[in-house]
Amino acid sequence: MAKLVFTRLQDHPRETYFATSGSLIVGRIDCISAGPDVDQQWMWGLQLDIGAMPFRRGATVGSRNEASAALEGAWSDWKIWAGLQDRDVTEPEVAPAVESGQSLPKMPLGAAPSNAAGGLGVVPTPEQGLPTLGSGE
Numbered sequence: 001m002a003k004l005v006f007t008r009l010q011d012h013p014r015e016t017y018f019a020t021s022g023s024l025i026v027g028r029i030d031c032i033s034a035g036p037d038v039d040q041q042w043m044w045g046l047q048l049d050i051g052a053m054p055f056r057r058g059a060t061v062g063s064r065n066e067a068s069a070a071l072e073g074a075w076s077d078w079k080i081w082a083g084l085q086d087r088d089v090t091e092p093e094v095a096p097a098v099e100s101g102q103s104l105p106k107m108p109l110g111a112a113p114s115n116a117a118g119g120l121g122v123v124p125t126p127e128q129g130l131p132t133l134g135s136g137e
Contacts, residue, residue: 003086004072015064019046019071026075029067032060042067046074055081 004026009016015031027046044067045058057074061067079085 004075006068017068019068019075021075027071029064029071031064044068044071044074046071046078048078050082 004019004021006017006019006029009018015029017029018025019027019029026048027044029042029044031041032043033041041060041062042064043058043060046056047058048055055078057077059070061070
């Protein structure tokens with residue numbers, strides 16, 4: 001799962017943020033009292049209805065920082081509850097054969113390893129036709 005990203009909605013009269021993880025909308029933070037007071041009121045909510053049991057958390061706090069910290073804490077709780085964890089995806093995983101510089105053996109067109117096609121060693125071309133069943137070819 002990806003880390004939370006907070007995106008401010010521009011078309012709301014008060015500050016409103018959506019919290020997303022990848023393409024999943026995890027929660028929301030809203031300023032519910034935007035007065036000149038230092039003690040503005042912020043509401044945060046997390047609602048994940050994934051699976052049989054919904055997971056919902058929320059509260060009202062005194063600052064945007066408190067709301068984002070509480071939402072991130074609830075997100076961590078949900079990941080533990082769901083048995084998930086964050087992955088560091090900064091470097092893509094590479095298959096071991098590619099990583100070590102090994103390459104596949106080069107074979108002529110139409111050829112196959114000796115254990116292919118029942119030990120025939122050569123895959124017949126369309127011009128040669130396929131052996132008929134029970135012919136032993």
